[in-house]
Amino acid sequence: MSQNKVNCGRRRLLAATAVLSGTGGLAAIYPLVVSLMPTDGSDFAEEPLEVDVANLMVGAMMTVNWSGKPLWIIRRTPAMLESLLGSSEALLDPQSQQPQQPSNCVNLHRSIRPDILVVIGTCTHLGCLPIAKFRPGEAENMPADWQGGFLCPCHGATFDLAGRVFKNTLAKLNLLVPPHVFLSENRLLIGADKKGA
Amino acid sequence: MPGRDGSRASRLLAWIDDRLPISSFWRRHFSAYYVPKNLNFWYFFGVLALLVLAIEVLSGIFLAMHYKPVATLNPSGVPFAFASIDRIMLEVPWGWLIRNVHAVGASALFLVLYLHIFASILYGSYRKPRELVWIIGMAIFLITMAEAFFGRLLPWGQAAYWGTTVIFNLLAGIPLIGADLALWLRGGLAVGDATLGRFYILHLLVVPLALLFLAMTHVAALRQVGLNNPDGVEIGSRLDDQGVPLDGLPYHPYFTVKDLLAVVLFLLLFVGVVFFVPEGGGYLLEYGNLSPADPLTTSAHVRPPWYFAPFFCILRSVVWNFFWIDAHLWGGLAMLAAILVPASLPWLDHSPVRSVRYRGPITKILLGLLVFVFVLLGIVGAMPNSPMLDLLARICTFYYFAFFLSMPWWSRLDRYRLPPERLVMK
Numbered sequence: 001m002s003q004n005k006v007n008c009g010r011r012r013l014l015a016a017t018a019v020l021s022g023t024g025g026l027a028a029i030y031p032l033v034v035s036l037m038p039t040d041g042s043d044f045a046e047e048p049l050e051v052d053v054a055n056l057m058v059g060a061m062m063t064v065n066w067s068g069k070p071l072w073i074i075r076r077t078p079a080m081l082e083s084l085l086g087s088s089e090a091l092l093d094p095q096s097q098q099p100q101q102p103s104n105c106v107n108l109h110r111s112i113r114p115d116i117l118v119v120i121g122t123c124t125h126l127g128c129l130p131i132a133k134f135r136p137g138e139a140e141n142m143p144a145d146w147q148g149g150f151l152c153p154c155h156g157a158t159f160d161l162a163g164r165v166f167k168n169t170l171a172k173l174n175l176l177v178p179p180h181v182f183l184s185e186n187r188l189l190i191g192a193d194k195k196g197a
Numbered sequence: 198m199p200g201r202d203g204s205r206a207s208r209l210l211a212w213i214d215d216r217l218p219i220s221s222f223w224r225r226h227f228s229a230y231y232v233p234k235n236l237n238f239w240y241f242f243g244v245l246a247l248l249v250l251a252i253e254v255l256s257g258i259f260l261a262m263h264y265k266p267v268a269t270l271n272p273s274g275v276p277f278a279f280a281s282i283d284r285i286m287l288e289v290p291w292g293w294l295i296r297n298v299h300a301v302g303a304s305a306l307f308l309v310l311y312l313h314i315f316a317s318i319l320y321g322s323y324r325k326p327r328e329l330v331w332i333i334g335m336a337i338f339l340i341t342m343a344e345a346f347f348g349r350l351l352p353w354g355q356a357a358y359w360g361t362t363v364i365f366n367l368l369a370g371i372p373l374i375g376a377d378l379a380l381w382l383r384g385g386l387a388v389g390d391a392t393l394g395r396f397y398i399l400h401l402l403v404v405p406l407a408l409l410f411l412a413m414t415h416v417a418a419l420r421q422v423g424l425n426n427p428d429g430v431e432i433g434s435r436l437d438d439q440g441v442p443l444d445g446l447p448y449h450p451y452f453t454v455k456d457l458l459a460v461v462l463f464l465l466l467f468v469g470v471v472f473f474v475p476e477g478g479g480y481l482l483e484y485g486n487l488s489p490a491d492p493l494t495t496s497a498h499v500r501p502p503w504y505f506a507p508f509f510c511i512l513r514s515v516v517w518n519f520f521w522i523d524a525h526l527w528g529g530l531a532m533l534a535a536i537l538v539p540a541s542l543p544w545l546d547h548s549p550v551r552s553v554r555y556r557g558p559i560t561k562i563l564l565g566l567l568v569f570v571f572v573l574l575g576i577v578g579a580m581p582n583s584p585m586l587d588l589l590a591r592i593c594t595f596y597y598f599a600f601f602l603s604m605p606w607w608s609r610l611d612r613y614r615l616p617p618e619r620l621v622m623k
Contacts, residue, residue, distance in 0.1 A: 036395070038385045063493060068387055070493045125525055126366040128359055129495040143584070154363055154499045155513050156582025170516050170525060 046191050053116065054186040061132055063121065066190055070121040070129055071178070073188070080161045081115070083136065083147040084108055091164045093174055100124075101177035102193060110162040110177055118180050118190065119163040121150075125171035128154035134161070150175075226420065231445030232452050233426035235620045239320070240424075241459035242313035248460055249306045250412070254405065256299040263289050266397035268353055268390040268490070278353040278393060279489040297475040297482070303345055304481045305467055307504035310338055318542070318564070321551025322425040328543040330422060333415045335540040340407055342536070345504065347400035350393065354486025355496045361388050361396075363499075367512075370526040387492060428620050429551030435619065444620040500579045507571050510578030511535045511597065514590040531594070538601045545604040550613045557612030563600060570596045 046067045053073055056062050061074040085108070088094035096106045104112055111117045121129050130150035137146060142158075149160040158166045163175030179193040214220050224230075263285045267277035275283075285292035314334070317323055323331035346364070349357045365388060369379035384391030423433055432442040446452070476482040480503050485496055501509040515528035550556060553564065570593045577590045 036381055036384060038380065038383075038391065065493055068492060126363040128363060128499065129493070131495070153495050153581070154359065156587075168516065170513070170528070 048189055048191040050183070051188045051190060052186060053188060058115075059134070061134075064190075066120075066178075071190060072117070072119050072121040074117045074119075074161070076109075076115050076117060076161060080134070080148060081109060084160060084162050086147065090166050091160065092167050092172065094164060096164070096174060098173055100174045102179045104193075105177045108162070110164065110174070112180070112182065116188075117162060117177075118188065119175040119177050121175070123152040123154065123157055123171055124165065124173035124175060125152065125155055125157050125169075128152050130157070130159060130175075227449035227453070228447055230420065230448040231432065231442045232424050232448050233428075233432050233442075233620060234444050234446055235426050235428060235622055236424070236452070236455070237427055238459075239312075239316035239427070241456070241463075242309050242316060244456045245309045245459055245463050246306065246313055247412070248463065249302055249309055250408070253299060253302045253306065256295050256302065257401070259295050260285065260299055261401060263292065264351065266351065266393050268393045276353045276489050278351065282352045294471070297471050300482050301467065301471050301475055301477070303348065304477070304502075304504065305470075306341065307345070309463075310341060311504075314338065314539075315568070317425075318539075319553050320425055320427050321429050321546065321548075321553075323542045324429075324546060324551050325543065326422045327419075327425060330415060330418045331543060332540055333411055333418060335536075337408065337411045337415060339536055340404060340411060342505070344400060344404045344408065345502070347396040347404060349483075349486075349502065350388075350396045351400060352486055353393065353490045354483070355488050355490055356483050356485025356499060358388060358490035358492075359495050359499050360501060361392070367525060367529040370529070372526075388490075389492075425551065426620065427552060427554060428616050429555070430616050430618070430620060432620070500581075503575060503579060506576075506578035507574035508532045508535055508578075510574040510590050511594045513578065513582070514587065514594045516587075535594075535597060538598065542601070542604075545601055546608050547605050548608040548611060548613060550616060552616065555614045555616045559607050559611035563607065566596065567600045570600075 049064070049066050049071075051064055051071075051073065053062070053075065056073060056075045058075050059077045059080065061072055064071045064073065093100075096110055101110055109117065110119075123130050130152040133142060133146070133151045134148045136148045142151065147160065149158060149166075150163070151158050152171065155170045157169040157171035159171075159175055160166070163177065165171045165174050178190055180188055180190045181192060183189050210220065263281060265277045265281040269277060271277050271280050273280075282296070285296050287293075289295075317331060317334070346361075350361050365379045365383050368382065369375045371378060380386070382395075383389075384395060423431075426432070430444075432444040435443045437443055470477065470481070474481075476484075479485075483502060485499065488496070500506070509532070512528040512532040515531045548556060548560070553560060574590065574593045574597065577586050577593070580586060
């Protein structure tokens with residue numbers, strides 16, 4: 001009897017056992033992996049939200065919790081709107097060509113009505129919340145020709161008063177303008193693009 | 198160890214030894230483990246790392262008995278997790294001490310690890326045959342960073358909440374799979390209760406187990422190759438007629454006593470900090486974490502803990518898109534590379550000698566500059582952005598990588614002296 005001879009029958013059995021137990025092992029990992037998926041469905045819903053801006057002063061900003069996201073509404077002054085004209089060379093996407101807003105907001109002021117800006121206040125770099133720096137002029141850690149806008153405290157990205165990102169910062173997209181409609185002069189519906197939606 | 202003289206104690210030892218090899222373990226790791234005679238204070242930090250690890254485990258066990266990993270709000274509107282830390286600090290008897298020891302211990306561990314790593318670079322302790330000791334050591338460093346990252350979120354403070362949000366969004370930038378991967382790891386659309394729950398178990402069990410395993414492997418690999426020394430000369434190559442290294446002394450009692458001195462000096466300093474400056478000006482206990490996490494505002498100045506600051510600064514200094522991939526992903530990769538590149542030192546260093554003592558001016562100047570640049574990266578990383586600092590950060594990042602990646606050339610070019618065959622006692 002040769003000692004080197006492989007017992008093919010046993011070898012086949014060994015391979016089959018390895019394949020089967022391997023499959024079983026992988027199948028056992030599956031429930032562990034999917035157990036980590038989110039279970040709270042409400043996290044995903046972006047329910048339309050009605051906001052009243054009657055009390056929003058000219059030149060002021062309000063923050064609304066919209067499905068867990070900070071929604072900013074800003075009533076811009078004529079001077080603020082004027083500041084949007086000057087800075088297009090310093091901006092990365094001055095014409096709003098990236099799909100960061102609904103089609104009715106592809107304009108200079110990135111809004112339906114020139115004065116009222118509606119944006120999601122989440123930095124397009126890594127999701128921190130930028131801070132309003134509306135006062136123009138030189139300030140600590142701000143560029144000397146600052147026209148007013150937003151500064152992200154995490155990595156220093158800057159945005160103008162239409163949420164457009166400046167060049168040479170870490171953020172590469174303008175702030176997101178969600179779909180919204182005016183139900184009346186002072187009532188906004190966020191998250192819907194036509195009335196009654 | 199007592200000899201086998203037939204006394205009751207030695208008979209008990211013999212009985213145990215027949216069943217569990219404790220005598221041979223003692224000889225192998227303590228009484229007959231030969232260590233170079235000329236070790237200096239740079240060799241304090243390995244044993245101190247073990248000590249701080251033990252302090253963290255002990256204080257952590259007692260913290261876990263009072264801490265609640267729940268991010269939802271309690272009836273007074275404060276997240277349960279945040280409130281439970283307040284309770285530990287204000288109501289649990291001596292809780293403030295246990296908590297401060299644990300928090301200051303985290304900084305102490307990184308300080309000791311940075312010095313331990315620097316000692317290895319100084320004396321070429323990563324070189325053949327200690328490559329695995331070095332690589333396992335760098336893995337320990339990486340996993341300690343993970344441990345600190347998970348632990349920092351547990352008090353559910355603002356600074357850690359936003360720091361964690363940023364890291365997840367960094368992962369979300371990975372092409373194709375990033376968004377789903379981040380969602381899966383986070384357990385929700387934003388950092389929240391689900392995230393806190395998994396960070397809790399990762400910090401308490403999963404990472405510490407890995408850390409324990411790696412620390413044991415690190416020491417086992419070290420016992421196999423023996424300790425390097427400031428001269429970078431192998432003591433194992435010159436033995437007396439008993440086969441004992443001429444330049445070696447047994448670890449016990451000669452170096453256990455030396456380590457005891459290190460432990461006493463360290464504990465004096467550590468206890469002093471814990472009692473008199475536990476907050477360390479916001480560097481040991483972050484002021485940014487003293488208010489509860491708020492998903493609707495980011496605090497005005499988000500800065501990383503000091504031990505992450507150099508790597509955070511490297512992340513922040515990469516602002517260019519390449520190959521249609523966003524800058525922030527490149528920044529994340531640069532940060533990872535900054536931790537991983539030093540792991541390949543054994544293959545980057547082509548100098549004929551190990552220790553800096555016998556190397557020429559190029560090594561001394563470039564290594565000195567590396568330390569300076571690394572500290573500078575840490576300082577800049579802890580400050581808010583400004584155009585001047587961004588430029589400085591980019592220059593420092595460039596130097597950091599250039600030091601390692603051009604090492605195969607400059608380490609060959611440098612002058613050197615051949616070390617003596619026997620150790621030099623200073």
